[in-house]
Amino acid sequence: MIKKIPVKDLQLGMYLYELHGSWLSHPFWKTSFLLEDPADLAKIKASGVVSVSVDLSQSKVMSAKEPRQPDSPSPVSVAALAVPELKTTPGSFQNELKRARELCNRSRSAVTKMFGEARMGNTVTMAEARAVVDEISDSVSRHPLALITLARLKTSDNYTYMHSVAVCAMMVALARELGMTEEQVRDAGYAGLLHDVGKMSVPDVILNKPGQLSDEEFQVIKSHPEKGQEILLRAGDIPPMVIDVCLHHHEKYDGSGYPHGLKSEDISIYARMGAICDVYDAITSNRPYKKGWGPAESLQKMAQWKGHFDSALFQAFVKVVGIYPIGSLVRLKSQRLAVVIEQNEKYLLKPKVKTFFSLRSNMPLPQIIVDLAVSGQEDSIEAREHFENWNFPYMEELWQSGL
Structure with a gap:
């Protein structure tokens, strides 16, 4: 039929x-x-x-009526002119954000302990990772953006551990976007959680150095994928795909990455997914040597790095986080500045925003929630704004304080 x-x-x-x-x-x-x-x-x-x-x-599926996960019916790009529909999510972003805060604390503690064992030369096991990934996967099921957005907030002391939590959540969400089986989704989560375990072999003085790395120090940093492979191989019960992502998440689609200079389809799909999730979280996070870029600005820059990522997977990733991810600073046609506080249920280009600053008067405004997709709403996003061009000390509080 x-x-x-x-x-x-x-x-x-x-x-x-x-x-x-x-x-x-x-x-x-x-x-x-x-x-x-x-x-x-x-x-x-x-x-x-x-x-x-x-x-x-x-076909090998029971029905063609019910999709695994609702999805956008048209392609998106960071510079899209069409307005694609956004997949719906089963729970409120703000409700899940409250649960995600607690989950971040638990996950950070678990990953810190797990990576601490690796630093001391002890074995990392899947049993240790399983409970963390299960909780993260459940959170992503309830609302894919809450944990991903919250995990961007890191300190220099917990960066490596919270980065692992964030990449795990993004890998789970991206795997679901791609229609993978639940087993594949969980494996993608394990890969995200453990992809940087090799950094436990890198001295903290290099990992957290506030200035530019020397050539010798950069070579030490570049050794972490192979160090991670060694750590995971010692465990004995880690799936080969998880080890592959650990080893190859710094490969680039054009072959210019490391450690092996793999190119295009020679890089596994999971490692190509890992490369996107790893970079996005890294460049949106504050580091000792650099303030993070805004989420929308980061996607724009990533889209411009030709040859770095698998373009089809990057398109799918944009569908996960949105063209204007939560926390993005945008300029409206009304010459107000606003922060994106939630993806709209119907349109990626028309999220809900919170206005707070007038460009005409150069003064703060009373904070107002504007749903750009409401019928008759004449305001719209005119451009992304770069965080570094402004000195707003309360940006994170704006999107966390809810509707």
Whole structure:
């Protein structure tokens, strides 16, 4: 039986019979095949195809009616002109934010203990990681952005541990966006949690150095993927994919990364996912030597780094966090500054924002919530603003204080 469905309902295990609509670059040399590779699913969702026909008789899933996870039906890019729909989420961002604060504290403590064992030369086991990943995965299921957004807030003392929590959450959310199985989603979470365990072999004086690293110090930093591989191999019960992400999350799609200079499809899809999540969290976080960029600005810069990332996976990642992620500083057409406080249920380009500053008077304003997607709302986002161009001391409080 041939059934035509929106591309948002497409999932792994379906037999692709025909692609409908037009796109700039046909993602495949064939159009009829069993969809088994998450990378192929990502390519289709990023291609601009609106709908597809599937052969239910040859599919390996029970139904073509219910998608694994609601998804955007049209492709997005950081500079998108079209307005793609945003997937809905089952819980309130603010409600999950309260739970995520407690989870961050528990996860940080667990990861600190686990990585401390690695620093002392003791074995890291999957049993130690499993409880942390399960809790993070449950939080992401309730609302994918709460923990991801909150985990951006780090100190120099807990950066490595909270970075691992953040990358774990993003890997889980991205894996779900790609339609992976729950087993694959959890493995992606384990990979995110353990990807930087090799930094336990790097002296703190280098990890937390406030100034520029010397060439010798940078070489020590670049050794952490291989050190991490050694730590995980000693454990004996770590899935090979988790070890692969640990070793290759600094590879780049054009082959200019390290430690092995792997290129394009030679890098596993999980390592390509890890590269995106790792970089996004790193550049949005404050470090001893550099203040973090704003979330929207970070996506814009990442989109400009040609050859660094798998473009289809990056498109899927943008769908996860939004074109204007929560916490982004934006300028409205009304010449007010606002911070994004929640993704809109229908449109990625029209989030809910909190206005707080007038560019015309150069004065603070009473804080007002504006839903840019409300019918009749004439205001809109005119541009991203860079955090470093302003000296607002209360940016984080604005998006955390709720609606």
